[in-house]
Amino acid sequence: MSEHLKTNNALIKWIDHRLPVFSMMNETMIDYPAPKNLNYWWNFGSLAGFALVVMIVTGIVLAMQYTAHVDYAFNSVERIMRDVNGGWLIRYIHMNMASFFFIVVFIHMFRGLYYGSYKAPREILWMLGVVILLLMMATAFMGYVLPWGQMSFWGATVITNLFSAIPVFGEAIVVWLWGGFSVDNPTLNRFFALHYLLPFVIVGVVVVHLWALHRFGSNNPLGIEANGQQDKIPFHPYYTVKDAFGVGVFLLAFSGFLFFAPNFLGHPDNYIPANPLVTPAHIVPEWYFLPFYAILRSIPDKLLGVVAMFASIGILFILPWLDRSPVRSAKFRPVYKWFFWLFFANCILLGWVGQEAAEGLPLILGRLATAWYFIHFLVVLPLLGVMERPKPLPVSISEPVLSGGGGLAAAAAKPMEKA
Amino acid sequence: MAADSAHASQQSQDEETRRDFLYLMATAMGVVGTGAFAWPLVNSMNPSKEVLALASTEVDLSPIEVGQSLTVMWRGKPVFIRHRTEAEIAEAADVALDELPDQEADADRVVKPEWLVVGGNCTHLGCVPLGQKTGDEKGEYGGWFCPCHGSHYDTSGRIRKGPAPENLPVPPVEFLDDTTIKIG
Numbered sequence A: 001m002s003e004h005l006k007t008n009n010a011l012i013k014w015i016d017h018r019l020p021v022f023s024m025m026n027e028t029m030i031d032y033p034a035p036k037n038l039n040y041w042w043n044f045g046s047l048a049g050f051a052l053v054v055m056i057v058t059g060i061v062l063a064m065q066y067t068a069h070v071d072y073a074f075n076s077v078e079r080i081m082r083d084v085n086g087g088w089l090i091r092y093i094h095m096n097m098a099s100f101f102f103i104v105v106f107i108h109m110f111r112g113l114y115y116g117s118y119k120a121p122r123e124i125l126w127m128l129g130v131v132i133l134l135l136m137m138a139t140a141f142m143g144y145v146l147p148w149g150q151m152s153f154w155g156a157t158v159i160t161n162l163f164s165a166i167p168v169f170g171e172a173i174v175v176w177l178w179g180g181f182s183v184d185n186p187t188l189n190r191f192f193a194l195h196y197l198l199p200f201v202i203v204g205v206v207v208v209h210l211w212a213l214h215r216f217g218s219n220n221p222l223g224i225e226a227n228g229q230q231d232k233i234p235f236h237p238y239y240t241v242k243d244a245f246g247v248g249v250f251l252l253a254f255s256g257f258l259f260f261a262p263n264f265l266g267h268p269d270n271y272i273p274a275n276p277l278v279t280p281a282h283i284v285p286e287w288y289f290l291p292f293y294a295i296l297r298s299i300p301d302k303l304l305g306v307v308a309m310f311a312s313i314g315i316l317f318i319l320p321w322l323d324r325s326p327v328r329s330a331k332f333r334p335v336y337k338w339f340f341w342l343f344f345a346n347c348i349l350l351g352w353v354g355q356e357a358a359e360g361l362p363l364i365l366g367r368l369a370t371a372w373y374f375i376h377f378l379v380v381l382p383l384l385g386v387m388e389r390p391k392p393l394p395v396s397i398s399e400p401v402l403s404g405g406g407g408l409a410a411a412a413a414k415p416m417e418k419a
Numbered sequence B: 001m002a003a004d005s006a007h008a009s010q011q012s013q014d015e016e017t018r019r020d021f022l023y024l025m026a027t028a029m030g031v032v033g034t035g036a037f038a039w040p041l042v043n044s045m046n047p048s049k050e051v052l053a054l055a056s057t058e059v060d061l062s063p064i065e066v067g068q069s070l071t072v073m074w075r076g077k078p079v080f081i082r083h084r085t086e087a088e089i090a091e092a093a094d095v096a097l098d099e100l101p102d103q104e105a106d107a108d109r110v111v112k113p114e115w116l117v118v119g120g121n122c123t124h125l126g127c128v129p130l131g132q133k134t135g136d137e138k139g140e141y142g143g144w145f146c147p148c149h150g151s152h153y154d155t156s157g158r159i160r161k162g163p164a165p166e167n168l169p170v171p172p173v174e175f176l177d178d179t180t181i182k183i184g
């Protein structure tokens, strides 16, 4: 795999000599050497990128029809749905792709947890991913406010009020966020400005995320470093084709929701115009916030609830230092593997609790699940790092293949040519 | 020789500290200058003059019967006005202060005991508690109940149970005559 651009086109050569964009594209997307054993869980990175592009394209077109004013916002969205040519399609794509974007990113992250992709030397890559998650959450939260329905308004009220838990400055910060004494027109305006801006900030962080990725290349299902050229294949055509196939399957599932159940993931109350005098009987955030909302509600103290909710994401930043096990992939970690699935189930449980009223059984389960969420990171992972006995690792990525599924003998005989 | 070179290095060290000083001053100026220009941008997001100007509301209390409530808007938020019954007033006044999470006497929260005027947003995360309409659930203490995360307020609008940390706030209230108040 040569890192040099192969072309006979004189214009491309001329440009590339002065501004090596073509070489760069070649190195990152065409000749880029990727581990040859990546499975389908590795599709979700490029899928996330695809979703981001769809959000930006549909968002810009929506913004041409949308009015960010408390008196017009709701009606401008209804106008998009009824009068604008294909407006319903564009809005439903934007609405449902927001959900699918989160599904994809959550799977992408669980992939990282299972295969230990956050471990050295990929800590910064992982942390940039957490930054992207936070930016996505901010973007989606502010986007949900724009249609100015009941859930928009009360979601915005509840979430901005989280900041009033900050000692001393809390009230001043909330008034500053609102630009008034309640969620109102100034709030809607600035949320629109930021909702337009943040996706482009995400693009910027994604570029840095990929920069960090290409420093050491992708992790892989075995979690061992690729050992030179025999462990790698060029990104194009192998992974371009595989990723494109993934996009096809993804779009199939997406179209199911888009055309047959476009409001399934939303809340009907958001089709009632915002009313500052009446809170809906049961306010719930969008589904992708539910586990975090459950953590917030399971703690009876306001400040501690807010702290726990932010900590549940913040803890991901220090994950690379909490998990001390030298082995990356859960394939070779017989105990961690079970705790991974327990953690996964616990997250689903938190999501379920988040949409129930905070009383009785859901409240108790929510408290237990919240406790387990933190115990997993703060107790289980550090302990496993020292107590677990990992299974023996294969010598290289090629070895299990060349030796027909195992054994060290074949590995020794294998050619070790270096790139 | 040795003295000479010691002298030279002394001098270059002197120069370095001077240069360090200049670096430090220049950087500090840059930071302060940027901060000074960032402040107006940040401050522009605070409530503007016309938002602040909408700061008071007058309410006619005469149509509200004993036991009834009215919700009015003040600064874009609901304000609860309750014409309290004798029983409600007594209940609010009789509570021992040390039973309250946020200790405040009922007498300090009202101008006239029969008229309770409090902000209508839960001090937890801002939902509008139930209890204004006759059929509403009023919570375990007969005042208001916030369904969002289960906060109970008493007949003085004080928090008694649930995640809300503070009592419903009392806005500035002034009686213009017997049946008219100005809020704000």
Ligand code: HEM
Pocket (backbone or CB within 6 Å): A052, A055, A056, A057, A058, A059, A060, A061, A062, A063, A064, A066, A077, A091, A094, A095, A098, A101, A136, A139, A140, A141, A143, A144, A145, A146, A147, A195, A196, A199, A200, A202, A266
């Ligand atoms: C990270 C990418 C993005 C996410 C996660 C996101 C998320 C959302 C969400 C959840 C809604 C509410 C949909 C609804 O219930 O109606 C929304 C609405 C909206 N978004 Fe975005 N968005 C993104 C990017 C953008 C961009 C780049 C623009 C414009 C340049 C944009 C413009 C709009 C507009 C105008 C609305 C209001 C119309 C509507 O409610 O459908 N979005 N967004």
Ligand code: FES
Pocket (backbone or CB within 6 Å): B122, B123, B124, B125, B126, B127, B146, B147, B148, B149, B150, B151, B162, B163, B164
């Ligand atoms: S907002 Fe009232 S209890 Fe949370």
